[in-house]
Amino acid sequence: MKWKISINEENCVGCRICQMICSWANGESFQPERSHIKVESKDLAENSFRIEIEQSCKGCGLCAAYCISKALVKERGRDDV
Amino acid sequence: MFKLIEIDLTEKKINLGDATFLHRDFLGGLGVNTKLLYDLIPVGADPLGPDNILIFGAGTFVGTLLPTAARTELTAKSPLSGRFGTSNSGGLWGAALKFAGYSHIVLKGKSTAPVYLIIDNDQIKIEDATHLWGLNTHETVDWFRREKGKDFQIASIGPAGEKLVRFASVQNNCHGAWGRTGMGAVMGSKNLKAIAVRGTGEIRVADRRSYAKIMTEAFKKVINHESFGYTRRYGSMVVGDPYNKIGALPGHNFTSGSFSDWVETRGRKVFEKNCKEKDLACFSCPIACTHWTKVKDGEYRGYEYKGLEVSSLLEFGAKLGIKENAEMLKCTEICNLYGMDLISASGVIAFAIEANQNGLLGKSGREVPVEWGNYQGILELLKSIGERRGIGALLAEGIKRAAGNIPGSEPYAMQIKGVEMPVRDPRGKWDVWMLGYLTNTRCGDHLRTRSPVDNVLGEVINPFEEKIAVPVELISNLDMPEDLKKEIFGDPPSKVDIPGMAKYAEDLITIINSTGLCIRPPVHRTLGAGFYARALTALTGHPYTAQEVMDVSARIWDLQHQFNLREGEEIGEYVFPDRFYNEPLPVQSGIKQPLQREVIDEVLRRYFAARGWTFGQGGNN
Numbered sequence: 001m002k003w004k005i006s007i008n009e010e011n012c013v014g015c016r017i018c019q020m021i022c023s024w025a026n027g028e029s030f031q032p033e034r035s036h037i038k039v040e041s042k043d044l045a046e047n048s049f050r051i052e053i054e055q056s057c058k059g060c061g062l063c064a065a066y067c068i069s070k071a072l073v074k075e076r077g078r079d080d081v
Numbered sequence: 082m083f084k085l086i087e088i089d090l091t092e093k094k095i096n097l098g099d100a101t102f103l104h105r106d107f108l109g110g111l112g113v114n115t116k117l118l119y120d121l122i123p124v125g126a127d128p129l130g131p132d133n134i135l136i137f138g139a140g141t142f143v144g145t146l147l148p149t150a151a152r153t154e155l156t157a158k159s160p161l162s163g164r165f166g167t168s169n170s171g172g173l174w175g176a177a178l179k180f181a182g183y184s185h186i187v188l189k190g191k192s193t194a195p196v197y198l199i200i201d202n203d204q205i206k207i208e209d210a211t212h213l214w215g216l217n218t219h220e221t222v223d224w225f226r227r228e229k230g231k232d233f234q235i236a237s238i239g240p241a242g243e244k245l246v247r248f249a250s251v252q253n254n255c256h257g258a259w260g261r262t263g264m265g266a267v268m269g270s271k272n273l274k275a276i277a278v279r280g281t282g283e284i285r286v287a288d289r290r291s292y293a294k295i296m297t298e299a300f301k302k303v304i305n306h307e308s309f310g311y312t313r314r315y316g317s318m319v320v321g322d323p324y325n326k327i328g329a330l331p332g333h334n335f336t337s338g339s340f341s342d343w344v345e346t347r348g349r350k351v352f353e354k355n356c357k358e359k360d361l362a363c364f365s366c367p368i369a370c371t372h373w374t375k376v377k378d379g380e381y382r383g384y385e386y387k388g389l390e391v392s393s394l395l396e397f398g399a400k401l402g403i404k405e406n407a408e409m410l411k412c413t414e415i416c417n418l419y420g421m422d423l424i425s426a427s428g429v430i431a432f433a434i435e436a437n438q439n440g441l442l443g444k445s446g447r448e449v450p451v452e453w454g455n456y457q458g459i460l461e462l463l464k465s466i467g468e469r470r471g472i473g474a475l476l477a478e479g480i481k482r483a484a485g486n487i488p489g490s491e492p493y494a495m496q497i498k499g500v501e502m503p504v505r506d507p508r509g510k511w512d513v514w515m516l517g518y519l520t521n522t523r524c525g526d527h528l529r530t531r532s533p534v535d536n537v538l539g540e541v542i543n544p545f546e547e548k549i550a551v552p553v554e555l556i557s558n559l560d561m562p563e564d565l566k567k568e569i570f571g572d573p574p575s576k577v578d579i580p581g582m583a584k585y586a587e588d589l590i591t592i593i594n595s596t597g598l599c600i601r602p603p604v605h606r607t608l609g610a611g612f613y614a615r616a617l618t619a620l621t622g623h624p625y626t627a628q629e630v631m632d633v634s635a636r637i638w639d640l641q642h643q644f645n646l647r648e649g650e651e652i653g654e655y656v657f658p659d660r661f662y663n664e665p666l667p668v669q670s671g672i673k674q675p676l677q678r679e680v681i682d683e684v685l686r687r688y689f690a691a692r693g694w695t696f697g698q699g700g701n702n
Contacts, residue, residue: 010359013359013360013361013362013369014361014362015362015363015364015365015366015367015369016173016176016364016365017146017365017366017367020145020146020365021146023283024146024293027283028283028285028289029283029284029285029286030144030145030146030283030284030286031180031281031282031283031284032180033180033281033282034283040231040232041231044219044222044223044226044255045255045373045385045387046254046255046256046361046387047358047359047361047373047385047387066300066367068304068367068369069360069369
């Protein structure tokens with residue numbers, strides 16, 4: 001199953017767990033830089049975040065599974081689209 | 082696997098070293114900092130001179146996905162106490178350092194002119210910071226993000242660090258801080274304005290399968306723990322109301338243990354309703370216990386800042402008597418901009434207010450409020466301290482030195498071993514946590530002795546034993562050697578032995594601060610040496626045993642104590658200020674009795690015995 005992930009930036013707390021689990025599951029190590037999802041602060045306050053899922057995403061859905069804040073939510077299988 | 086950067090700021094030399102064996106012997110983070118500090122600082126070195134060493138140590142698990150693995154310890158000889166100084170902070174900085182390829186930075190010597198350090202993966206440079214000197218910490222972060230890149234994480238000092246305020250902090254980006262014991266003054270004394278770090282590399286794990294299992298186990302424990310919901314909802318603010326209930330607030334410089342209007346004015350629900358906008362997290366933390374505030378109603382409607390944290394609440398709200406959450410936050414903001422520890426800043430202002438109430442400040446009294454809760458007066462005094470202006474210059478020296486210069490003010494000097502006493506009154510409730518105010522190696526502080534079974538509302542049997550105030554299953558499930566469990570709780574569990582638990586709690590917190598997890602979530606203190614041994618083994622490939630981890634943590638604590646002894650610590654310093662032995666504490670429900678000096682001494686004697694130290698000689702192990 002490949003998942004479609006919906007993004008709710010306003011829920012993001014900035015923990016970067018999505019990037020960490022993505023790089024761990026899809027690579028050999030922890031490396032946010034090489035994850036298929038990018039999270040960055042919008043400004044100095046570091047209270048709001050820009051989230052982007054890259055084209056390279058394989059749709060494993062782990063980022064959403066680990067996102068307790070529901071900034072990332074598994075919607076439906078990408079295969080069903 | 083672990084590398085350190087050694088920088089001589091006098092010679093402008095940069096060396097890289099391997100820290101693998103240091104990690105093996107001292108766990109990492111705080112443990113490695115402790116060993117380096119002990120070995121590298123000459124005895125009697127001036128804390129604000131070139132011989133002091135400043136060490137940043139990202140915890141061993143930082144940069145991995147163990148929940149809350151974000152913490153970095155910053156260690157030096159403290160200019161406030163002249164003893165072991167150390168402070169801990171989370172955010173993103175430590176992870177950036179790890180992804181750049183390093184666990185520790187050791188800073189020696191002193192630059193002749195202001196400099197900053199920039200670490201961009203394997204590119205490490207010392208650059209001129211003349212143009213940054215004088216900027217506040219927000220301006221400094223802003224400059225780095227604009228000029229160097231928005232993905233740099235910044236540790237910086239503000240004007241307070243530059244002016245050697247003895248309790249200056251090092252700020253972690255804009256809102257975080259290595260707050261306690263004056264690490265910012267040490268950084269300022271070295272003419273080092275900031276360390277900017279960008280790391281994009283990888284962190285490999287020796288045994289992926291085992292580490293994955295341990296991560297899953299830890300995540301499940303954190304998320305399913307009964308504390309998860311309220312820890313996210315209120316963060317550290319959760320304890321404010323219980324402190325008021327038991328009469329343990331540090332109200333008005335420890336003269337009032339509770340306030341009749343506390344819940345309506347400063348209670349956690351008031352904060353939640355009128356201030357809290359959203360939750361925020363440190364790196365790798367699912368709990369997200371910090372908050373962003375946007376004031377909804379009243380005079381400060383629309384004001385936004387990060388917080389509130391319980392330290393600001395108890396220091397500005399209780400110790401100084403400010404009632405508005407937004408005003409407490411604005412005081413916090415000033416401390417962050419200037420780069421000052423808000424606990425020591427609040428403590429020294431409380432001291433000044435009480436000295437002024439008693440007519441001891443002469444003409445300088447015009448610069449200090451007389452009444453508690455005078456927000457404008459307190460705000461101005463914070464700025465004066467940050468700029469060392471007027472009486473601020475004296476208060477910037479900390480309570481102990483300030484009291485030495487104001488005849489008759491000693492009764493109002495609430496400090497232990499030179500460090501301002503934070504957030505709780507021992508007369509309100511005596512427990513493991515309060516014993517830690519006397520025993521912890523960074524002097525008058527509250528965060529190095531946190532019991533895995535603490536419950537603010539729990540009762541005490543006598544000064545040596547607490548009642549068990551957690552479900553008995555929690556004790557049977559504690560990851561702790563069985564013989565030690567019986568020793569501390571009895572068999573079957575019937576009490577908590579305060580001196581024995583204080584030692585265990587300190588050793589546990591030492592493990593947490595060495596491996597880089599966060600001490601705040603109650604669930605983490607239920608994990609013990611067994612868990613850490615498995616996780617360290619999986620990460621590094623070196624086979625740790627639980628016993629080895631316990632032994633190493635005790636050794637780290639001993640070494641910190643040895644450092645303090647070497648600097649002249651004496652047994653007579655293990656005391657609270659006289660107020661706590663002489664004056665009853667008024668609370669809403671009546672009066673709390675003063676501590677009995679000989680009883681506290683006996684508790685200490687038993688604690689020293691638990692540590693294997695000799696009481697009366699400051700310890701000698």
